[in-house]
Amino acid sequence: MFVPTTRRPRTARPAMRRLAPFATAGALLVLPVLSGCTDNTQSSSGDGPSADPRTLTVAASDTACTVSGTGAPSGKLTFTVTNSGSKINEFYLLAGDGLRIVGEIENIGPGITRDLVLTAPAGGYFTACKPGMVGDGIRAPFAVADSGENTSASGDDGELVAVANANYASYVRDQTDSLLTGTEEFVTAYKAGDDAKARALYPEVREHWERIEPVAESFGDLDPKTDLREADLEDGQKWTGWHRIEKDLWPARAKGYQALSTSARATYADDLAKNIKTLYDRTRTLTFTTDQIANGARGLLDEVATTKVTGEEEYWSRTDLWDFQANVDGARIAYEGLRPILQQRDPALDTQLDTRFSALQTLLDQQKSGDGFKLYDEVSKSDVKKLSDSVNALAEPLSKLTAAVS
CATH class of the missing domain: 1.20.1420.20 (M75 peptidase, HXXE motif)
Structure with missing residues (x-):
């Protein structure tokens, strides 16, 4: 098991630190407690904005990331992402600091539509598409207004x-x-x-x-x-x-x-x-x-x-x-x-x-x-x-x- 070590004072810091691996290779398990994604290659909801303010469409391409709305009420949100570009794309909902990933969908191939389903409390966020899966991506602010619903995490410790x-x-x-x-x-x-x-x-x-x-x-x-x-x-x-x-x-x-x-x-x-x-x-x-x-x-x-x-x-x-x-x-x-x-x-x-x-x-x-x-x-x-x-x-x-x- 990895235990992170800090650098020693500069007079004693070793040239080669022999550390155990921080993590091991393997498949990721993502459960739909705080965020999740669903394959939806046959989805029809990508045709236009939904009447439900918590259901949004995302038109992703090699140069654009157009979300059907700039905000939504707090609660369970669905982003239906369609990749019309030539590159594999990714879609993220980032926290207001632009760093923490609230939810993501990876490996959205050209012509594919997939859904990101997550629960978001009120606050400021960013949406982001990442054509080619590199760089900071194409970002835009996204506001979640307080709906009055309870959005606290649920589920047992194993899921969390x-x-x-x-x-x-x-x-x-x-x-x-x-x-x-x-x-x-x-x-x-x-x-x-x-x-x-x-x-x-x-x-x-x-x-x-x-x-x-x-x-x-x-x-x-x-x-x-x-x-x-x-x-x-x-x-x-x-x-x-x-x-x-x-x-x-x-x-x-x-x-x-x-x-x-x-x-x-x-x-x-x-x-x-x-x-x-x-x-x-x-x-x-x-x-x-x-x-x-x-x-x-x-x-x-x-x-x-x-x-x-x-x-x-x-x-x-x-x-x-x-x-x-x-x-x-x-x-x-x-x-x-x-x-x-x-x-x-x-x-x-x-x-x-x-x-x-x-x-x-x-x-x-x-x-x-x-x-x-x-x-x-x-x-x-x-x-x-x-x-x-x-x-x-x-x-x-x-x-x-x-x-x-x-």
């Missing part, structure tokens, strides 16, 4: 566990989809010498890695090739990956630094792209258990405490707050996926976690600048202390999550 595990696997695949697409764009800019574009993309693309870092780190052969910091290099070890390119893009703190040649840039860029593609391939069939998800949430917060809040991770670019936010995102998504189980078993712990995640996010929001964050050098010592204290306050109840849901 199966849904939580399957939905987290979907989330990991979605993040590696975006990571692969973003990495390809990043390395193309870097190889072309478009440093301004590469610098802009660097922290944004890395967020997808950081959100699922325990999963990425579980592959002991890939992690040191992609995410090793210079301070952690052992004698004779070759340095590759994100942070090698980071130093070349932000050399100001490196005394006497010699910029990489065009050919060297291509070598490092191609190597990074190859390793991210390998990660993408390996996550296609991963499955998870509740203890792995909960331990992963704890591991992500440990990452924040040991390398992000200290400003060690992005030494050259100072983009640590992007990583900080992404680690918190990943921990929160893992927790929220387990909430239906936790609310039944330990509602007091659920309330405490919800409150402390919100408090930490409030502090992070205060560090935003434009579409991103302040550079870490611009964060005051008092604000760093507040962030650190909030991380520690969240870490204590989060450490109890695994026992509560396993």
Whole structure:
């Protein structure tokens, strides 16, 4: 069984971490408790909008994702998705943060119609189609109004566990989809010498890695090739990956630094792209258990405490707050996926976690600048202390999550 490990202090972090697999390959079990999908190749409901406001049609193509409505009353929703394009498509209902997958249908072939049936409480969401099953997809806001109906999760623990595990696997695949697409764009800019574009993309693309870092780190052969910091290099070890390119893009703190040649840039860029593609391939069939998800949430917060809040991770670019936010995102998504189980078993712990995640996010929001964050050098010592204290306050109840849901 996998127990996520956090990075050791940079003076002692090993080059090759031998971790047990975070998850095992196998088929996913999805039960229609929180979300579900049904093959509906003969459906006639895709002909037009339904009189039932909870039944919607989705016209998916290679370039469009047209939903018959921009909202619905809370309760059991049905999205009938017809793929008129030439590529295999996917359809998602995402939570308001654009990260958590509430429900999805995968592998919708050209000419196929399928139904996504799920129960959605009131709130803001996004619908998304993903032509070719890569990238962030074609998204649009979707509002669910309060109908007054009870939409709380029902079913026994076994059903809730199966849904939580399957939905987290979907989330990991979605993040590696975006990571692969973003990495390809990043390395193309870097190889072309478009440093301004590469610098802009660097922290944004890395967020997808950081959100699922325990999963990425579980592959002991890939992690040191992609995410090793210079301070952690052992004698004779070759340095590759994100942070090698980071130093070349932000050399100001490196005394006497010699910029990489065009050919060297291509070598490092191609190597990074190859390793991210390998990660993408390996996550296609991963499955998870509740203890792995909960331990992963704890591991992500440990990452924040040991390398992000200290400003060690992005030494050259100072983009640590992007990583900080992404680690918190990943921990929160893992927790929220387990909430239906936790609310039944330990509602007091659920309330405490919800409150402390919100408090930490409030502090992070205060560090935003434009579409991103302040550079870490611009964060005051008092604000760093507040962030650190909030991380520690969240870490204590989060450490109890695994026992509560396993």
